[in-house]
Amino acid sequence: MTRLIYELTESFRIAFAQIRANKLRSILTALGVIIGIVAVTLMGTAIRGIDTGFNKSLAMLGDDVLYVQKWPWGPVEDFWNYSNRPAIMPDQADKLNRIIEQTPNSLLEVAVPVSSRSTSVKYGENKVSGVFTIGTTADYGRLISADFSEGRLFNETEANGGRPVCVLGFDVAEAVFQNRSPLGETVLVGSHPFTVIGVVAKQGSFLGLFSFDNQVILPLEAFRKYFSVRRGAELRVKITDKMRVAEAREELIGAVRRVRGQLPGERDNFNINEQGAFKAQLDPIKQGIALAGLFITGLSLFVGAIGIMNITFVSVKERTKEIGTRKALGARRRTILLQFLIEAVSICLIGGIAGLLLTYTLVQVVSVTLPAIPVEFSVSLVFISMAVSIATGIVSGFAPAWGASRLDPVVALRYE
Amino acid sequence: MTPSLAPELAGRITRPAGPLVIDIAGVTKLYQMGEEIIHALRGVSVKIHRNEYLAVMGPSGSGKSTLMNMLGCLDTPSEGRYEFTGKNVATMVDDELADIRNREIGFVFQTFNLLPRSTALANVELPLIYAGYSPAERKTKAIQAMQNVGLGDRLHHRPNELSGGQRQRVAIARALVNSPSIILADEPTGNLDSKTGVEIMALFEQLYAQGNTLIVVTHEEDIARHARRIVRLRDGLIESDGPVG
Numbered sequence: 001m002t003r004l005i006y007e008l009t010e011s012f013r014i015a016f017a018q019i020r021a022n023k024l025r026s027i028l029t030a031l032g033v034i035i036g037i038v039a040v041t042l043m044g045t046a047i048r049g050i051d052t053g054f055n056k057s058l059a060m061l062g063d064d065v066l067y068v069q070k071w072p073w074g075p076v077e078d079f080w081n082y083s084n085r086p087a088i089m090p091d092q093a094d095k096l097n098r099i100i101e102q103t104p105n106s107l108l109e110v111a112v113p114v115s116s117r118s119t120s121v122k123y124g125e126n127k128v129s130g131v132f133t134i135g136t137t138a139d140y141g142r143l144i145s146a147d148f149s150e151g152r153l154f155n156e157t158e159a160n161g162g163r164p165v166c167v168l169g170f171d172v173a174e175a176v177f178q179n180r181s182p183l184g185e186t187v188l189v190g191s192h193p194f195t196v197i198g199v200v201a202k203q204g205s206f207l208g209l210f211s212f213d214n215q216v217i218l219p220l221e222a223f224r225k226y227f228s229v230r231r232g233a234e235l236r237v238k239i240t241d242k243m244r245v246a247e248a249r250e251e252l253i254g255a256v257r258r259v260r261g262q263l264p265g266e267r268d269n270f271n272i273n274e275q276g277a278f279k280a281q282l283d284p285i286k287q288g289i290a291l292a293g294l295f296i297t298g299l300s301l302f303v304g305a306i307g308i309m310n311i312t313f314v315s316v317k318e319r320t321k322e323i324g325t326r327k328a329l330g331a332r333r334r335t336i337l338l339q340f341l342i343e344a345v346s347i348c349l350i351g352g353i354a355g356l357l358l359t360y361t362l363v364q365v366v367s368v369t370l371p372a373i374p375v376e377f378s379v380s381l382v383f384i385s386m387a388v389s390i391a392t393g394i395v396s397g398f399a400p401a402w403g404a405s406r407l408d409p410v411v412a413l414r415y416e
Numbered sequence: 417m418t419p420s421l422a423p424e425l426a427g428r429i430t431r432p433a434g435p436l437v438i439d440i441a442g443v444t445k446l447y448q449m450g451e452e453i454i455h456a457l458r459g460v461s462v463k464i465h466r467n468e469y470l471a472v473m474g475p476s477g478s479g480k481s482t483l484m485n486m487l488g489c490l491d492t493p494s495e496g497r498y499e500f501t502g503k504n505v506a507t508m509v510d511d512e513l514a515d516i517r518n519r520e521i522g523f524v525f526q527t528f529n530l531l532p533r534s535t536a537l538a539n540v541e542l543p544l545i546y547a548g549y550s551p552a553e554r555k556t557k558a559i560q561a562m563q564n565v566g567l568g569d570r571l572h573h574r575p576n577e578l579s580g581g582q583r584q585r586v587a588i589a590r591a592l593v594n595s596p597s598i599i600l601a602d603e604p605t606g607n608l609d610s611k612t613g614v615e616i617m618a619l620f621e622q623l624y625a626q627g628n629t630l631i632v633v634t635h636e637e638d639i640a641r642h643a644r645r646i647v648r649l650r651d652g653l654i655e656s657d658g659p660v661g
Contacts (some may be wrong), residue, residue, distance in 0.1 A: 003548030010545050018531050325529040328490060329516020329545040329590070332511045410492045413525070 006333050008342070014345040018315070020352070026347055029311040033351025033392060034053045034358065036301030041385050043297045047290045049375040054282065057206045058275045062300040064242040065143055066249060066255055068111075068235035068272040074281050085269040086260070087232030090115055090220055093137070096235060107248035108255070109240050112139045115223055115233040118245040121168070121216055122188040131172055132215040133189060135223020135233075143236055144200075144214070151183050154219050158197075162221030166194040170202040171213035176401075189216055192226045230351030245276065301392060304351070309396040312344045316404040323404055324412030337405035344397025345390055352389025356382060426545045429625060430644050434466030436501075437597050437629060437652045443496030443559060444652075445482050456482040458652035459496070464631065466597070469624045471640035471660075474632045474649035481602075483649065484633045488523060489516045501597060518546050522591025524601035528574040536562065536586045537571040543594045561589040565619060581612035588619065598629045605639055617642045 017360045019026040067073075070085050090113035100108045114136045120129040138156040150173075154165050166189060173182050173196075182196040194216075203212040223229065235256075237247040249272050256270055316323070323336055445457040457479045463544050464470060464487075472487075474480040484490040486498065489505055492513070498505045501514060508516070517523075522543075530539045540558040549557070562568055565585040575583055584604060591599050601620070605613030620642065624630055632643055641660055648655040 002550070003546075005549075006548060007544050149523075243502045297523055321529065322531060325531070326542070328488065328512060328517060328523045328529075329543045330514050330594075332546070334511075335546065363515070410485045413490070415531075 003015040005337060011335075011339045012346070014339060015346040018343055019346060025311065026175075026350075029307050030347050030351035030354065032304030032307035033348050033389065034304075035300070036297075036392070037352050037385050037389060038358050038362070039297035039300045040294070041381055042355060042362065042390060043293045044381050044384065045205055045359065045363050045375040045377055046380060047286075047293065048381075050286065050289070052376055054091055054201030054286065058279060060203055060206055060212055061275040061278070062143060062236075062238075063275055064239050065274070066237045066239060066245075066252055068237060068252070069271050069273055070234075070269040072234060073273045074276055077187055084248040088235060088260075088270060090135075090224070090233040092256075093235050094234075096237070096255055097179070097316045098256045099258060102256075104250070107240050107244055107251050109173035109238040110139050111235050111237045112141055113220060113233045114140070114236055115220065117225075117227055117231075119190040119216075120188075120226070121172055121176055123182075123185065123216060125326060126173045126176045128172055128176075128214075130214075131169075131189075133218065133223070133227070134215060134359050135218045135220040135227070135229070137220050140217065145236055146203050147201040149201040150181060151196070153198055153217070159219040160221060162219055162225055164192065164194045164222055165197045165219065166348045167198040167217040168196055169200055169211075169213040169215040169217075169255060171211060173199040173215060177248070189218065190226060193370055194218065194222070240280040245274065249274070295341070301388070305392045308344050308393065312397045312400040313403075315343060316340060316400045320407065320412050320415040323407055324409050326414065327407070327409035328413060333405040336407075337401045340401035340404050341394060341397045344401065345393030348389040348393030348396075349386070352385055352392075355389075356385050359385075388407075428621075431467040431624070431627070432440070433468055434464060434629075436518055437466050438462070438464040439491075439499040440486070441485065441497040443493040443498060445479075445491070445556075446494045448629070455652050457493070460652070460654055462647060462654065462657065464598070464629070466629050467627065469620075469630045469642075469644045470632070471643035471646045472631065472649065473634065473635065473637075473640050473646055474555040474655075477651075478649040479652040480633060480635075480649050482652075484602055484631075485601065487523055487598075487631060489513045490600075494519065514546075516542055517519065519594060520597040522594065522596040523603050524584070524587050524591050524599065526603035526606040527588045528575070528607070530581075532575055535572045535574055536567065536578065536589075539575070540588055540590045540593050543590060547594055557593055558589070561593040562586070565589045579612075580608050581615055581634055584608060584612075584616055585619065588616075588623075592623070592628070598631055601630065601632045603634055604632065605634075605636075613639070622633065 068088060070088055076082055093111045096111040099282050100106050114134050116132060116134045118130055120127055121131050138154060138159040141153045142241065149170060151167070153167055154163065158165055166187065168182060170177075176182070176187060177185070182199060184195065186193045186195050200213070205211040205213075228385035236254055239245065241248070250273055253268060257268065260269065283305045283404065326336065360377055363375050366375050421523070427635065440463070441461045443460045444455065447454040447456055460479070460483060472483060474481055486493060487650055489500065490513070492498070492508065493506050496506070500520060503516070505513070505516065531542070537555070537558050540561055541554045544554040544557060544624050556616045559568070562571055565588050567582060567585050567589065570578060570582060575586070578586065604620070605616055608616060617639065620630055620632070630643070632639065643660060645657070645659050
């Protein structure tokens with residue numbers, strides 16, 4: 001055992017002496033590994049970044065909110081079955097809330113109706129079109145996690161009275177008012193005047209597709225007065241315990257069926273959507289991206305590994321006589337095998353560390369200059385890339401090291 | 417078996433032979449060279465005892481190198497018996513042979529075979545690493561061996577900072593360091609000028625006097641005459657085996 005330790009120490013000493021003696025060659029070889037590790041780790045940070053961005057987007061939907069809607073999220077084939085469903089009306093939220101109140105230990109907390117359409121918001125000469133406009137109740141505040149950068153949401157009195165007040169999304173407020181405070185100002189939503197009472201803090205976009213900052217929130221009664229709600233609404237239902245989503249979902253299905261007067265045996269004429277389902281749908285895509293990315297970047301690492309293998313073969317060839325001498329002096333096969341494996345692994349490790357430092361720098365630069373690109377460096381990445389480097393060294397160094405260890409000492413000693 | 421003193425070698429001491437170290441009987445070695453089978457050794461028998469100073473001579477192609485590889489446990493016979501201090505070497509596998517070489521045999525090569533990037537001391541320590549000595553023990557033993565060959569002041573020089581004679585002395589120190597049963601020198605003066613060669617042979621004489629067992633493989637009569645016994649090979653057979661004189 002101690003002999004093995006001495007041999008290992010000696011092998012590391014030789015490996016570094018060898019690398020020092022062949023600086024240029026070692027650097028050029030390590031370059032292949034550096035590029036490979038940079039590619040793999042950058043891909044890793046990108047995948048991680050996408051993942052984090054994705055989870056952040058999902059969090060905007062709320063992980064404790066179920067969406068009662070006519071349509072499921074995601075593609076459907078028999079769309080006519082869905083379009084024939086009776087609309088979900090905002091007042092069904094009231095009925096649902098009464099059922100929730102009457103149910104002891106209900107897993108549902110509150111149902112909030114949300115009607116929506118696209119309109120424009122105008123103040124003076126400034127106008128923004130295509131603003132996602134929703135009408136909802138004061139309970140909406142219990143659903144959203146976002147803060148207000150200014151002001152507040154309308155209260156129950158304002159909501160029930162259908163007062164012409166509105167809350168602007170961050171981007172809308174910025175576009176229409178530039179740097180002024182919009183509080184107390186009157187804007188035209190569509191063609192109807194509303195007084196701004198609050199601005200929601202910046203939330204970012206959902207998967208880069210839909211901006212939560214490009215919206216206007218109106219009291220449902222006011223929305224109903226000026227815009228039609230006949231197209232229906234959705235009900236957002238907050239649950240009490242996000243660990244028990246499945247049970248809450250069952251309870252909600254029963255409650256909504258009652259509200260919508262569905263008969264037993266009849267198929268649900270609505271869908272319960274939740275962010276988890278979204279995740280299930282997007283996970284394969286994400287994995288596909290990750291797999292393809294890792295495969296492509298893995299190729300560059302493979303090229304690096306071939307470089308290592310080549311240089312180890314050269315090293316063995318050059319030092320054939322030295323191998324013969326060492327064997328004559330009592331080096332076993334294992335000793336020679338370890339010596340060249342460690343040499344290959346050392347070059348890979350140096351390349352790996354350099355690659356990691358490079359990746360770290362790149363990630364820092366990217367996250368400062370291009371904050372929109374989601375990249376994230378992590379400790380696990382350090383361990384993974386070190387493991388990958390070592391594995392690369394072992395895999396690529398094994399064949400030449402094995403060959404060296406099997407050399408006939410007589411032949412090796414005679415080699416010039 | 418006790419060699420008599422040759423006239424020009426009068427005054428040399430001859431130490432009494434000790435126990436049997438090498439016992440080779442009826443050894444043959446075949447090589448396949450393409451279509452041809454080469455009989456490098458055709459049945460060689462030789463016994464070597466502790467405290468002997470033996471020269472193996474022969475022209476090229478005589479099987480001299482093959483016998484040396486065999487004696488050095490670098491190679492195993494195709495047929496025949498080879499016992500090293502009573503252990504059967506003929507059937508040993510690679511790693512067992514490596515251990516025998518490490519503990520029992522000290523090699524001295526014609527081309528010195530020092531590791532160029534290691535200091536003299538590190539070169540001498542090498543066999544001790546494979547023998548499993550701790551770094552402290554290695555250093556002590558290696559320094560001792562270096563002093564024994566008269567290079568106590570050259571410990572941290574690299575081979576390219578040493579003269580040819582000094583390099584061969586380092587190699588001899590390396591061969592001695594693990595206190596082997598035999599020292600096997602292959603043309604030890606082949607790469608040295610004659611003056612340095614004489615110095616190296618004087619060192620061998622000193623090592624012999626200190627109780628080492630030496631085998632020198634050479635094609636030079638002058639070198640062989642330093643030994644006490646000469647084994648001459650021709651065409652894979654022993655032509656003569658007897659004391660110098």
